[in-house]
Amino acid sequence: MPVQQVAVVVEAPQHSGLTTPLDYLFAQPLPGGALVRVPLGTREVAGIVWSDSAELVEIGDQRRLKPIAAVLDSLPPLLPSWRRLVEFTAGYYQRSVGEVALSVLPPELRKLDDQQLRRRIGKIAQRIAATPPDADASPPPSLSAQQQQVLDRIAAVVADPSAVAPTVLLHGSTGSGKTEVYLRAAADALARGQQALVLVPEINLTPQLESRFAERFAGRVIVSLHSGLTPAQRLRNWLAAHLGQSDLVLGTRLAVFASLPRLGLIVVDEEHDPSYKQQEGARYSARDLAVYRGRLEKIPVLLGSATPSLESWQRAKEGRYLRLSMPERIGGAALPRVHLVDMTQQPGRRSGEILSPPLLAALRQRIARGEQSLLFLNRRGYAPVLQCLECGWQSGCPFCSAWRVFHKLDRTLRCHHCGFTERVPRACPDCGNLDIQPIGRGTERLEEQLAAALAEHDGPPARISRIDADSTRAQGELQSRLGAVHGGAVDVLIGTQMITKGHDFRRVTLVAAVNPDSGLFSSDFRAPERLFALLMQAAGRAGRDAGQAGGSEMWVQTWHPGHPLYAALRSHDFEAFAESQLAERKSAGLPPYAHLALLRADARSVAAAESFLHAAAELAGELPEASAVLVYPPVPMAVARVANVERMQMLVESSSRAQLQRLLTAWLPALHQLRRERTRADERILRWAVDVDPMAI
Numbered sequence: 001m002p003v004q005q006v007a008v009v010v011e012a013p014q015h016s017g018l019t020t021p022l023d024y025l026f027a028q029p030l031p032g033g034a035l036v037r038v039p040l041g042t043r044e045v046a047g048i049v050w051s052d053s054a055e056l057v058e059i060g061d062q063r064r065l066k067p068i069a070a071v072l073d074s075l076p077p078l079l080p081s082w083r084r085l086v087e088f089t090a091g092y093y094q095r096s097v098g099e100v101a102l103s104v105l106p107p108e109l110r111k112l113d114d115q116q117l118r119r120r121i122g123k124i125a126q127r128i129a130a131t132p133p134d135a136d137a138s139p140p141p142s143l144s145a146q147q148q149q150v151l152d153r154i155a156a157v158v159a160d161p162s163a164v165a166p167t168v169l170l171h172g173s174t175g176s177g178k179t180e181v182y183l184r185a186a187a188d189a190l191a192r193g194q195q196a197l198v199l200v201p202e203i204n205l206t207p208q209l210e211s212r213f214a215e216r217f218a219g220r221v222i223v224s225l226h227s228g229l230t231p232a233q234r235l236r237n238w239l240a241a242h243l244g245q246s247d248l249v250l251g252t253r254l255a256v257f258a259s260l261p262r263l264g265l266i267v268v269d270e271e272h273d274p275s276y277k278q279q280e281g282a283r284y285s286a287r288d289l290a291v292y293r294g295r296l297e298k299i300p301v302l303l304g305s306a307t308p309s310l311e312s313w314q315r316a317k318e319g320r321y322l323r324l325s326m327p328e329r330i331g332g333a334a335l336p337r338v339h340l341v342d343m344t345q346q347p348g349r350r351s352g353e354i355l356s357p358p359l360l361a362a363l364r365q366r367i368a369r370g371e372q373s374l375l376f377l378n379r380r381g382y383a384p385v386l387q388c389l390e391c392g393w394q395s396g397c398p399f400c401s402a403w404r405v406f407h408k409l410d411r412t413l414r415c416h417h418c419g420f421t422e423r424v425p426r427a428c429p430d431c432g433n434l435d436i437q438p439i440g441r442g443t444e445r446l447e448e449q450l451a452a453a454l455a456e457h458d459g460p461p462a463r464i465s466r467i468d469a470d471s472t473r474a475q476g477e478l479q480s481r482l483g484a485v486h487g488g489a490v491d492v493l494i495g496t497q498m499i500t501k502g503h504d505f506r507r508v509t510l511v512a513a514v515n516p517d518s519g520l521f522s523s524d525f526r527a528p529e530r531l532f533a534l535l536m537q538a539a540g541r542a543g544r545d546a547g548q549a550g551g552s553e554m555w556v557q558t559w560h561p562g563h564p565l566y567a568a569l570r571s572h573d574f575e576a577f578a579e580s581q582l583a584e585r586k587s588a589g590l591p592p593y594a595h596l597a598l599l600r601a602d603a604r605s606v607a608a609a610e611s612f613l614h615a616a617a618e619l620a621g622e623l624p625e626a627s628a629v630l631v632y633p634p635v636p637m638a639v640a641r642v643a644n645v646e647r648m649q650m651l652v653e654s655s656s657r658a659q660l661q662r663l664l665t666a667w668l669p670a671l672h673q674l675r676r677e678r679t680r681a682d683e684r685i686l687r688w689a690v691d692v693d694p695m696a697i
Helices: 059-066 080-092 095-103 113-131 145-160 177-190 203-216 230-242 253-258 286-296 310-317 357-368 443-455 477-486 527-537 564-570 574-588 608-623 624-628 657-680
Strands: 003-010 024-027 033-040 044-049 055-057 168-170 195-199 223-224 248-253 265-267 303-307 322-326 337-342 371-375 385-388 404-406 412-414 422-423 436-439 462-466 491-494 508-513 553-558 595-603 635-642 645-654 684-694
Touching: 003 033, 003 095, 003 574, 024 033, 024 422, 024 624, 080 095, 080 253, 080 657, 113 230, 145 168, 145 177, 145 322, 168 177, 168 286, 168 310, 177 195, 177 203, 177 265, 177 303, 195 253, 195 286, 195 371, 203 223, 203 248, 223 253, 248 253, 253 286, 265 286, 265 624, 286 303, 310 322, 310 574, 337 357, 337 564, 357 371, 357 443, 357 508, 357 553, 385 404, 422 477, 443 462, 443 491, 462 477, 527 553, 527 564, 527 574, 553 564, 595 608, 595 657, 608 645, 608 657, 608 684, 624 657, 645 657, 657 684
Parallel strands: 168 303, 168 322, 195 248, 195 265, 223 248, 265 303, 337 553, 371 491, 371 508, 462 491, 508 553
Antiparallel strands: 003 024, 003 044, 003 055, 033 044, 385 436, 404 412, 412 422, 595 645, 595 684, 635 645
16 A cells, blocks of 8 residues: 655754755655654654655555654644745755754654643643733833834835835934834734744843833733743743744744744844854854745844944845934933043053043942942953963963963852863962962952952942852842842942843943953954944943933043044944944955855864865865855864864855855765765864854954
């Protein structure tokens, strides 16, 4: 009796070379998108039926194929639009369809049989049925004129059946009310019976966004999707979205793959943020995939930022995105005045003092007025390195080409790359000298020195809090510390970039960037863009309450006060900064005027990694597509060794995105074969990967 031949994708590592669906047998046709369990070698793995069509297989041909082991009938199939999104991701970022498709599904889904899954779905239905009605929903505030104009433009395009669903670049000043625009746009989508997807760059921003949406949409089902959830929570929330039972999905970059059958709007907050780029596995950009998904499903995509990425800014200039502006803060609040402190002219600059006298005076003034201040230093720990003043020994990591950071509170030296941690030695390990000194400064040292400086003057002791990855390790600690700031129990907040994005600190009137110069002269061409965005975001934490009589300030301690980046910062002129950067990029042939990919190789020796990349370059040169692509020589990565693994990379560049993609597609099969050959030749490559549109080079 004939049976059906069904194409199924399964998760397989990149080095396996398994890039196409596998054929299995089943008694009757299965719809595309159905979840199944299939035999693969000696294992049974999860898979997805990838095609809506199936072929009849005669009895004599059935022996060469294995049967599907089980089907998750209780789960509706993944929609064709979702599968097209995955196919595009796999093709563009040079991964297999199965690897992408299975990696973005909840891991718990692979462990359940159909009966167990049915019980989970039943519990979700019960939970949703118990959701209270939306009559405690808070009324929305009145809109500013610029907010209303933006929403009217979006609504007009959505309502026009002849118009193409727009990608809107919302360039809104910090404090201009972008979140309220997101809330109103989501409400319009819900009123049309659709779902809304809202992306944020980092996990620590999801709780406050959830509270804003929960307050506005009480009675609506809101779920979050991010890596901070337990496996059970992630499965529950994913199922609620996939079944169409959740109205709103909030999440980080992974949520761009949420299965949403009624999707009507995608919002990408802080669209410029590099956190939207995945750095492992399929190195996708969630921002770019959100734009693609919007066009695929013919729905509006709203990209919001006070400092848009230069790629998005250029696309808006070219008319590919609809750019809408909100330059004014809500309530007429002024942007902070920017003060540059020339550190070359400050006393004590060579004695290890972190804070200049003018900044300390400004902090004392704000504390005396009962206002809050925020100090930003993007380096955690006490000091980046310990050094022996006798022989010059420094606290390097034995497994990485990086320093171990000195953490004074627990007296440890900790590598932030591989995690290797030791107690601080009592004497120099090389010469026995007892005089080991910290070099440089981190947030712990800043906290200590600030407390000492403020204690030298009359008045009650200043209440100082620190928020970084070390101080917020414990469950709930981040929310507790943020709550203290919002409640007025903190005078000065110290932290890394965690505190510069998205937070609405109503009492903060002074923000200071303590040591931001490292981004001015980096070899990475994106470093100035990232620094300017970070400083603008940090400045935006100050003066958000229009009623603050003394005005708000941003202080920047710099050794290069004449740098053009700081001139643009003083005038809060993103447009001038963007145009100058785009002009430099165009003259240098850099994105968005060129298209890049990196081939990265990890090995136990530098020679093996370098040899692999040289051989890969030779293979690329033999391809017909090589004439339109430039392949640069291999170089070590910025941190060349991590956990005793040597890391090298090779840049590939083209003026044509299509030509670059054609070369990569033709190149990858040869790279799989090259790795296998090197393994047999005892020049084993541990890992290799292609990074398309890399965020750093």
